[in-house]
Amino acid sequence: MxxxxxxxxxxxxxxxxxxxxxxxxxxxxxxxxxxxxxxxxxxxxxxxxxxxxxxxxxxxxxxxxxxxxxxxxxxxxxxxxxxxxxQGYMERNPIIDIEIPKREKRIPPKLTKQDALKLLELVYHYPYEYSFLRYRNHAIFSTFIFAGLRKSELLGLKYADVDVDNLTIFIRQGKGNKDRIVPISHTLAQSLKRYIEQRKRLGKTNPEFFSSLRGNIGFTQNGLKKLVEQMREASRLPFTVHKLRHTFATLMLEGGCDIFSLSKMMGHSDIKTTTIYLAASAEHLRAQMTKHPLNDM
The missing domain is CATH 1.10.150.130 (Tyrosine recombinase, N-terminal domain)
Known part of the structure; x- marks a missing residue:
């Protein structure tokens, strides 16, 4: 067949x-x-x-x-x-005996705190032709850096999924077909509120939270790709959307977030996946060393 x-x-x-x-x-x-x-x-x-x-x-x-x-x-x-x-099309699975090479253990790439702030500053003050783009784009990058969403999760957000009053974002069917609730900070909430005001001003009624400038439709994957390329060139920072997710995780650990809570926010099925960020957070590790009981000698 x-x-x-x-x-x-x-x-x-x-x-x-x-x-x-x-x-x-x-x-x-x-x-x-x-x-x-x-x-x-x-x-x-x-x-x-x-x-x-x-x-x-x-x-x-x-x-x-x-x-x-x-x-x-x-x-x-x-x-x-x-x-x-x-289904009876084959007698046995030929992949079963295929060995798996040892995976390289690499520290996830991330932006420093200073570079993350620099990127957000640039996104907000970029010379846009329309003010709507300023607030929408800042809200997009803030969501990546302050909430750690995946690209597909951000583009799939519905307007009803974002509750800025109660400081939560509801992720529908994230990776692994799992729903989860991500708490958001007041800083992110302010950026989202400014964008929502602009969205209402332009009469956007599409169900997707992030709207395209032209037409009453959601922001597209191709549009996001072009936006990332535009800001990467303007900032001269070698970032990707996934790198922004790594940045969120690392900064959360450096701020004192526990690994279990971070795992839930990231939507990881296995907490072992989250532990890779411990190695990426030098500040977190340095803070743990201060707990050695002989440090006061």
């Missing part, structure tokens, strides 16, 4: 029954297509342990995959072939 046809059936099942997000579905589709294209496999019956192993070995040696890229392809194909076995 044609592997692309089966892949389409798998994705339809994953979306309608498993409830996977469009982003996850795209990852499965891309991974299966890439595997088929690079191995020359068109039919599922052509898949063998040998050509699967050659695919992953070639990825590391010829395409210079990082460990993370390797793991993403392995995980995606593992789930796909597992479903194929369950």
């Amino acid at each position: 044609d592997i692309q046809t089966i892949s389409q059936k798998f994705c339809e099942y994953s979306a309608s029954i498993r409830g996977y997000s469009p982003h996850t579905i795209r990852r499965y589709t891309t991974s299966v297509s890439f595997f088929s294209r690079n191995t020359g496999i068109a039919e599922l019956s052509q898949v063998t342990d040998e050509n699967v192993r050659a695919f992953f070995y070639g990825g590391r040696t010829e395409r210079n995959w990082s460990v993370n890229t390797y793991i993403v392809y392995r995980k995606s194909l593992l789930v796909f072939f597992r479903w194929c076995v369950k």
Whole structure:
């Protein structure tokens, strides 16, 4: 049976029954297509342990995959072939015996406190053509830095999800299809309030919290990409949206936030994921050293 046809059936099942997000579905589709294209496999019956192993070995040696890229392809194909076995299309899953390289332990990249303040200052005072953009863009970057939202979570925010009076943001179906509530500071609330006033002034009624300048529609992924590129160039700070999320986590720890609370705010399924930020926070670690009982000798 044609592997692309089966892949389409798998994705339809994953979306309608498993409830996977469009982003996850795209990852499965891309991974299966890439595997088929690079191995020359068109039919599922052509898949063998040998050509699967050659695919992953070639990825590391010829395409210079990082460990993370390797793991993403392995995980995606593992789930796909597992479903194929369950449906009776294959006898066994050829990914099971594929080894996982040791993941590099790297400190998450982040902005310093001074650079984060510099970025927020620049976003607010940038020479925009329309005042609406000043307040919306400042609210966007403030939400990343003061609440640590993922890009998809920010773009998916609904107007009803943001409660500035009670200082909360409700995240609907974040990563892993989990809802969560993120508390917000008064500083972030002030930025959001200024944006809401501008939104009302322009008569924006779209359900998405962050609106595009033109049209009564939500801010788009492409629009956010262009905004980040614009501010990266203007500030000369090498940041990404995910780096701003890392910045939030690190600054929270340096401010004294406990790891359990931070894990809940970040929406991590496993607290071990949150502990990587402990290594990134030199100030937090330095503060812990002051607790040594012999320091007063």
